[in-house]
Amino acid sequence: MSYDLFAFIVDRVDVGIFAVDRSMRVILWNRFMEIHSARDADQVLGKNLFECFPELPRRWLEKKIHGVFTLKNFAFTSWEQRPHLFRFKHNRPITGGADFMYQSCTFMPVKYGGDDVEAVCVTLFDATDTGIYRKRLDRAMASLKESVNRDGLTGIFNRRCLESELSKEFDRCRRYGSPLSLILFDLDDFKRINDTHGHLAGDEVLRVIAQRVAKNVRSMDIFGRYGGEEFVVILPATDLDGAEAAAEKLRSIVAATPVTFGEQRLAVSASFGIAEAAPDLTSYEALLDRADSALYLCKSKGRNCVMRPAAAATPAAELAAV
């Protein structure tokens, strides 16, 4: 009675169960395996597993099963690394996205009382649902990670991302002694554009200038919107002269062409402060401050220009000035 019960359960349980002997002949093939392989037990029993299913990765799987016989130990495969062993259809033909049923398998050594392993029993679990959900989750996480670093209006990097990248570059510059510079620029008279032509016009200016500058920075540079009408370009492996040349190029590109908004053509220019991570700077915030002080000089010089930090910005000179 109890044997019938076990046999019934093994046959009907919603998990694939099969077993092979030492010569890889199939000695158990349950109903789950029958249904999904479209092969009845009598077509498979007593036959070599690999001859019945030539699509199986023979060399690897034989080694794995052989290992269970020799080491008398469990072995496993997971859908995460190897999505399927058998080319079984899954039951989500419409909502799926996977080619075959994802499968996780456990290989169990079978002993009949003695010490020798007589057979290897494989239980095969359908992991398709888990796999599909995991793929969706991975996609959602990737897009979340992307959006968390992007400025909603302009699509370029946001302040959060800029600060984290600047902090990394600053550490790298300190560790390896490679130069690092920064451009901080600000659209001139932006408030006037907003006041005269409306916020929609202001938004369009921000978008157009962001795209224009993004096309003209080097691939290694990191460009983003720092806030309001302020933008930052991080220039790794670049000294102050290099930063000045880059800023001058961007300045002329920004000012060269007015931004079209409806019928109107809005003249735009920007002021550029640059700074280099000199040895006296102890943090990336100090580097930002120094670029900001240079930007401030631009404003007093009549805007639409590029300025270095004043010589007085070195600590020794600051002390002397006091």
Next chain:
Amino acid sequence: MTFVPYSSDHVDALQEIVNVAMGRAAAALAGVLGTFVRLSVPRIRIVAAADAGRAVRVLVGEHAKITAVRQSFHSDLAGEALVLFGEDGCTDLADLMGYDDCDEPGMQTELLLDLSNLLVGACLCGVLEQVESGSNVSFSAPSIIAERAYVHALVRPDALSWTHSLVVELNFSLEHRDFSCHLLILMPEEAIERMRALLDRVLAAV
């Protein structure tokens, strides 16, 4: 839980059992992998949870980046095994494990899991079959718990649910290949006591 250290008889008996087990494991692994296998003399000790992180750092090096695979086992004795790989992983072992192509992204990981499972199984079964009659051990599927992570992030004492653990550490390497990894078998308090009883039986039978 108050913890009574093992007597020197217990320690000697356990060391002997583990040595024999590793000898058998090395032979079995050599049979499966088709190459000579070196297992270091296992080091056995009982560590407090607070020292677990340091024990791992001492084993693999303070600033090492490692990839770690874990697997739990259940039997009369239950615990966890950790296999720690250096930064290079085990790229050039693909052929030994019967992989034709190890370039696909998932294959590297699978290779690590496969090899860890072989190692853990071979070593543990060798120990258990000597102390338990009719050993009925079963294993969870191995999983990666850290990839190229710093050692200090791996074992955080505050996250451990035990206060003392019996630790068996050994080093595994292959002849003619530039490959080695560390194996740690950890058995918390209940297993320490259970093992004490099993060792009493072994000692009584001598």
